[in-house]
Amino acid sequence: MDNSHCCAHDSEGDQTSIAASVAKPGQFTCPMHPEVVAEIAGDCPACGMALDPVSVDKVALQDDTELRHMRRLFWISLPFTVSVFILAMGDSIPGLNFRSSLGGQMFGWLQALLTTPVLFWCGGLFLLRGWRSIVGRAPNMWTLISIGTLAAYGFSLAILLFPDSFPTDVLNSAHGAPLYFEAAAVIISLVLLGQVLELRARGQTSLALLELLDLAPPIAILIDDDGSEREVALADVVVGQQLRVKPGGKIPVDGEVVQGSATIDESMLTGEPLAVERSPGDAVSSGTLIQSGSIVIRAVRVGEQTLLSRIIDLVAQAQRSRAPIQRLADIVAGWFVPIVVAAALAAYFIWMAVGPQPEMIYALVASVSVLIIACPCALGLATPMSVIVGIGRGARDGVLIRDAEVLETFQSVDVLVCDKTGTLTEGLGSLTAIETFGAIKEDELLRLAATVERASEHPLADAIVQAAIKRSLELAAVTDFLSIAGQGIQAKVEDQTIVIGNAALLGEHEIDVEIENARADHHRGSGATVVWVGIDGQLVGLLVVADLIKNSTPAALAALRKSGLRILMATGDNRKTAEAIGQELKIDEIHAELSPIAKHDLVKSLQDKGLVVALAGDGINDAPALAQADIGIAMGTGTDIAMETASVTLVKGDLRGIVKARNLSVKTMQNIRQNLFFAFFYNALGVPIAAGALYPLFGFLLSPMLAAAAMSLSSVSVIGNALRLRRIDI
Ligand code: ADP
Ligand code: MG
Numbered sequence: 001m002d003n004s005h006c007c008a009h010d011s012e013g014d015q016t017s018i019a020a021s022v023a024k025p026g027q028f029t030c031p032m033h034p035e036v037v038a039e040i041a042g043d044c045p046a047c048g049m050a051l052d053p054v055s056v057d058k059v060a061l062q063d064d065t066e067l068r069h070m071r072r073l074f075w076i077s078l079p080f081t082v083s084v085f086i087l088a089m090g091d092s093i094p095g096l097n098f099r100s101s102l103g104g105q106m107f108g109w110l111q112a113l114l115t116t117p118v119l120f121w122c123g124g125l126f127l128l129r130g131w132r133s134i135v136g137r138a139p140n141m142w143t144l145i146s147i148g149t150l151a152a153y154g155f156s157l158a159i160l161l162f163p164d165s166f167p168t169d170v171l172n173s174a175h176g177a178p179l180y181f182e183a184a185a186v187i188i189s190l191v192l193l194g195q196v197l198e199l200r201a202r203g204q205t206s207l208a209l210l211e212l213l214d215l216a217p218p219i220a221i222l223i224d225d226d227g228s229e230r231e232v233a234l235a236d237v238v239v240g241q242q243l244r245v246k247p248g249g250k251i252p253v254d255g256e257v258v259q260g261s262a263t264i265d266e267s268m269l270t271g272e273p274l275a276v277e278r279s280p281g282d283a284v285s286s287g288t289l290i291q292s293g294s295i296v297i298r299a300v301r302v303g304e305q306t307l308l309s310r311i312i313d314l315v316a317q318a319q320r321s322r323a324p325i326q327r328l329a330d331i332v333a334g335w336f337v338p339i340v341v342a343a344a345l346a347a348y349f350i351w352m353a354v355g356p357q358p359e360m361i362y363a364l365v366a367s368v369s370v371l372i373i374a375c376p377c378a379l380g381l382a383t384p385m386s387v388i389v390g391i392g393r394g395a396r397d398g399v400l401i402r403d404a405e406v407l408e409t410f411q412s413v414d415v416l417v418c419d420k421t422g423t424l425t426e427g428l429g430s431l432t433a434i435e436t437f438g439a440i441k442e443d444e445l446l447r448l449a450a451t452v453e454r455a456s457e458h459p460l461a462d463a464i465v466q467a468a469i470k471r472s473l474e475l476a477a478v479t480d481f482l483s484i485a486g487q488g489i490q491a492k493v494e495d496q497t498i499v500i501g502n503a504a505l506l507g508e509h510e511i512d513v514e515i516e517n518a519r520a521d522h523h524r525g526s527g528a529t530v531v532w533v534g535i536d537g538q539l540v541g542l543l544v545v546a547d548l549i550k551n552s553t554p555a556a557l558a559a560l561r562k563s564g565l566r567i568l569m570a571t572g573d574n575r576k577t578a579e580a581i582g583q584e585l586k587i588d589e590i591h592a593e594l595s596p597i598a599k600h601d602l603v604k605s606l607q608d609k610g611l612v613v614a615l616a617g618d619g620i621n622d623a624p625a626l627a628q629a630d631i632g633i634a635m636g637t638g639t640d641i642a643m644e645t646a647s648v649t650l651v652k653g654d655l656r657g658i659v660k661a662r663n664l665s666v667k668t669m670q671n672i673r674q675n676l677f678f679a680f681f682y683n684a685l686g687v688p689i690a691a692g693a694l695y696p697l698f699g700f701l702l703s704p705m706l707a708a709a710a711m712s713l714s715s716v717s718v719i720g721n722a723l724r725l726r727r728i729d730i
Pocket of ligand 2: 419422
């Protein structure tokens with residue numbers, strides 16, 4: 001990271017520091033300089049802007065003290081500025097010549113009197129920031145504004161106080177001694193207005209987060225042990241308590257339905273517009289809304305542990321992260337202010353040397369305009385504003401992006417590697433067949449298998465356990481349980497060693513499955529998964545679990561293919577099964593029977609070919625590959641989401657989320673490039689025009705007041721453009 005423009009903060013004492021990590025809640029940071037971390041509120045030592053509180057707290061996010069302060073100063077400045085402006089402009093309007101009606105001296109001093117409070121009271125904050133930037137040797141926009149306004153004010157005051165020390169052509173130009181008090185006043189008022197607009201627009205960028213924060217209801221209806229119901233504050237709910245949620249009510253905490261059933265709108269978390277049916281045993285998430293029906297839930301996760309809270313934390317943190325593309329802006333910003341000051345000086349001396357008479361007036365106007373029109377903050381805001389809005393936009397559709405770097409990388413992904421079970425498929429299979437070899441009965445086989453699977457978190461396990469429950473089989477106790485990711489499980493039940501899994505795992509127990517492979521292949525042809533069951537070194541049977549392809553998968557893959565992505569399947573399952581699913585989905589490259597390490601190696605080998613690889617997995621056995629991939633996409637399944645480690649989390653484990661993430665990445669990067677282009681272009685064009693580049697051709701010299709208006713609008717337009725991302729289709 002380039003810190004060149006914000007390193008010299010020693011003068012700020014211990015309260016502000018440059019941290020490698022991002023600021024934590026309760027601290028303060030600058031959206032343009034997230035490396036700045038402060039314990040107390042104040043101004044950013046790098047750019048002088050007011051620091052934002054780091055918070056996922058509604059009150060802090062809605063805190064508009066700074067905005068109200070700027071707005072008050074603006075309104076105070078306005079009558080003074082308008083008066084001094086009319087006074088000064090009267091100079092050039094026939095019949096309104098205040099200079100002659102008031103007399104030269106009175107005319108001048110009245111303007112000085114009106115401008116002084118604007119500059120030092122309303123603009124005092126800017127001058128202070130400017131002063132700090134010089135002392136701290138971190139020049140920023142406030143340096144420029146301070147020098148510019150003080151130059152205009154100081155020059156005018158000097159003419160009033162010491163007219164004799166100025167050349168006569170200056171004193172007797174067009175309408176008598178030239179004064180630039182009104183320029184100083186107008187600049188301050190316009191910068192204040194710009195700050196008001198900018199702060200207002202910046203407030204809009206946190207709307208996505210505020211919407212999320214508004215989801216959790218402030219109170220819950222607690223059902224006491226005696227069955228009576230009372231309202232309690234959300235913060236007082238503890239795990240295990242039973243809560244009633246009525247039609248139209250929001251689910252207060254993550255929980256499990258224990259009674260009743262309801263249609264629940266989960267779109268605020270998942271982006272999925274279709275409401276879902278929830279009945280006893282189902283999980284429900286904090287913040288989701290009951291459309292119809294009434295349920296009693298048991299609190300499973302409360303407070304910061306809820307999915308909603310974790311999403312909020314993740315979004316807030318991602319919004320503060322820094323995109324690599326910003327490095328370019330940082331480098332420019334580091335040199336920006338010194339270059340602008342140099343340009344202003346150059347303009348001054350060139351006008352003095354070759355300008356028309358009175359040279360000093362032209363030189364002053366041009367150099368003040370240069371200082372005022374330059375806008376380093378447009379450069380600084382270009383990237384972070386788009387990142388904040390873009391990340392928020394994704395969250396609204398259940399696409400959680402870990403940081404700005406991921407947002408930037410996603411657009412250049414070449415290959416998408418998909419895990420099969422739980423990613424392409426529902427991962428909620430059902431047991432469709434049992435075959436036994438030898439004397440063992442079907443029910444006994446299922447009872448033993450389910451007993452062991454009960455300890456496993458694999459989607460296959462659930463299907464097997466459910467089947468056993470359906471047949472009312474009594475499950476036994478297990479010891480020595482061992483789960484081998486991507487292969488299966490083993491344990492001891494009633495003194496027998498049970499092994500359940502793929503051929504590789506059974507092979508390790510010296511059980512050969514080859515003789516029964518034909519029977520297994522028969523099931524695999526339809527895309528079902530076959531797991532072998534061995535007891536005490538003997539192959540005793542197989543279980544067939546059919547897993548449906550997610551409804552959304554074909555369309556999502558088609559869209560991704562169309563956008564130029566190569567799509568691969570990487571599964572730990574058998575080749576036959578993988579091919580059946582792969583053919584149905586028209587996936588052209590299938591890698592089957594991979595261990596978790598082999599999945600990792602596959603990703604690595606693609607990367608070695610220079611490809612940018614995204615891997616979508618359900619996280620259970622895909623951890624090494626997810627970590628290796630340039631973009632690791634975790635599929636949210638229900639409420640248990642490993643989103644803290646993934647680059648992208650799709651709250652609803654739906655591959656359409658990948659299409660959305662890619663669109664979001666493309667559009668956000670486009671937006672950032674527009675902003676950067678605008679900011680560069682604006683400054684590259686504005687500074688020479690202000691310096692008087694058009695004068696030799698068109699006789700046009702920009703007034704410092706117009707320069708101030710242009711400067712104030714430039715950063716507002718950057719934020720305005722970023723805010724467009726709120727409404728894009730992804
Ligand atoms: P995928 O890569 O498609 O997500 P996994 O790597 O999770 O599949 O699993 C690979 C294979 O390992 C499964 O097809 C199955 O044969 C076996 N396996 C994994 N976990 C279990 C389990 N809990 N019970 C039985 N078999 C399992
Ligand atoms: Mg899987």
